[in-house]
Amino acid sequence: MDDDLAAEWEAAMTEQVGSAAEDGGSWASKLETQIAKTEEKRKNADRVLNQDEVDSFLGFNPAELGLSDQSGIRAIINSALVSYERLPMLEIVFDRLVRLLTASLRNFTSDNVEVSLDIIKSVRFGDYLNSIPLPAILSVFKAKQWDGFGMIAVDSPLAYSIVDVLLGGRRSTAKLKVEGRPYTSIETSLVQRMIEVVLEDAELAFRPVSPVSFSFDRLETNPKFAAITRPANAAILVRLRVDMEERGGSIEILLPYATIEPIRDVLLQGFMGEKFGRDATWEGHLATEIWSAKTEVKAVLYDKKLPLRRILDLDVGDTLMLDLKPDALVEIRCGDEPLTQGRIGRSGEHVAIQVAKPLRRSRTTLAAFEAAGQVRKETA
Missing domain, CATH: 3.40.1550.10 (CheC-like)
Structure with a gap:
């Protein structure tokens, strides 16, 4: 029983540190060598980086400035520079x-x-x-x-x-x-x-x-x-x-x-005379086309929001009361944009709207449209 246990221990030690007969060493000396190697690896893992390794990690090179061939944290810092x-x-x-x-x-x-x-x-x-x-x-x-x-x-x-x-x-x-x-x-x-x-x-x-x-x-x-x-x-x-x-x-x-x-x-131009954003020729052409474009204008007598339940309850013969006086002005719209206000009347057999207030000015300049209108009048 003791011989079997000793043979098992010997096999385990041979597998871990090698044979005792190799290099004339003993199991104890080889075990000490293995422990020393493990301790050295642990110290290397805890080693502090030297200055060259720190500079390489940060991407810092005192001999060079700017953004050329930089990496690490310094490249992130210098990314704010405009090239x-x-x-x-x-x-x-x-x-x-x-x-x-x-x-x-x-x-x-x-x-x-x-x-x-x-x-x-x-x-x-x-x-x-x-x-x-x-x-x-x-x-x-x-x-x-x-x-x-x-x-x-x-x-x-x-x-x-x-x-x-x-x-x-x-x-x-x-x-x-x-x-x-x-x-x-x-x-x-x-x-x-x-x-x-x-x-x-x-x-x-x-x-x-x-x-x-x-x-x-x-x-x-x-x-x-x-x-x-x-x-x-x-x-x-x-x-x-x-x-x-x-x-x-x-x-x-x-x-x-x-x-x-x-x-x-x-x-920012790639060559002399290059234009960005504004082109006078295209601007005039666009203004001419917009000037001659047709649009649909609506006269809104009354506009009010009602609950959906009330609208679903409407039946034939029901009367909707409009909070509007007979001489009230109607709103003239182009799509959803209000343009001006006018007074409703009759011209012959047609219902007409008389403009009562000036048109609402656009936030953008109308100089291009006025110039295009002048050109259209001259060519007409």
């Missing part, structure tokens, strides 16, 4: 700005300058300010007709390149060293002249869409002093790449959505 693709005319405007700016900067620097459109995207203003690499030159400008502000950011490589070109520096293939010192008054003055050139070309680029005047407001080197809208507000960010042979940098133009809101309807 610039809903404003197709805006991309056409900045393509025109690239062509204008290429010619203007060539004349400004007397050098071979190539301007290219790097990216257009939607960002949050606060996130953009925190991502600006320092030192940088920030220019705040005002759009007078739109009653709003915008911002132009010139990075350090481009600022030093412009200073080097305008002051007659040598054309060197070596990359310019970006220093951490503040900009001098001469450097800021030269960069300001370039920014004024950019603003002039931006006016020309927007002129076919909406005439606007961009006026230089101030120059800042600290992003905190260049705040033009609330940090959570959405804005359009346009990055232009400026290459002058082996040197150059980037210009970033930021326009809050509140600034371009007055011309939003124009920017």
Whole structure:
């Protein structure tokens, strides 16, 4: 009996932890190893996520802004941003700005300058300010007709390149060293002249869409002093790449959505002259057809609601008392809509209604119908 019980225990332990003869170990040592593995798995299950795993879960990447390739909770937060693709005319405007700016900067620097459109995207203003690499030159400008502000950011490589070109520096293939010192008054003055050139070309680029005047407001080197809208507000960010042979940098133009809101309807167009909602030709045709349409008009002497039980009890010879005086006005209706009131009478062998009050005016304008009526009279 004891031998059978020992054999049963041995078979169970062999199935759980393996044979005692394997690797020269005992059941006790293998059991301790199994317990250690189970404890390690439990600790791994309770392990706290590191920063990279947290950033991956939230979809946060400090190197990128906007809506490109984001996932997780941050993608849900940024879903409130309006994509610039809903404003197709805006991309056409900045393509025109690239062509204008290429010619203007060539004349400004007397050098071979190539301007290219790097990216257009939607960002949050606060996130953009925190991502600006320092030192940088920030220019705040005002759009007078739109009653709003915008911002132009010139990075350090481009600022030093412009200073080097305008002051007659040598054309060197070596990359310019970006220093951490503040900009001098001469450097800021030269960069300001370039920014004024950019603003002039931006006016020309927007002129076919909406005439606007961009006026230089101030120059800042600290992003905190260049705040033009609330940090959570959405804005359009346009990055232009400026290459002058082996040197150059980037210009970033930021326009809050509140600034371009007055011309939003124009920017929604896919091409110049596109019309949304209102078409004068179709409007006139519709008004002409409505003007010549026939409609049925009814004169209602008396209107009163009665219980269904009383109506079912009516029989031949019953009399309905109308609460109406002989000189009372009758209501003229078109369908269920009341038009005016009139007085009932007789004209020859016919019963007639004399209009006693002016027609009830519609809530919509009648200018289109009056214009269509004038055209109909002239063609008659």
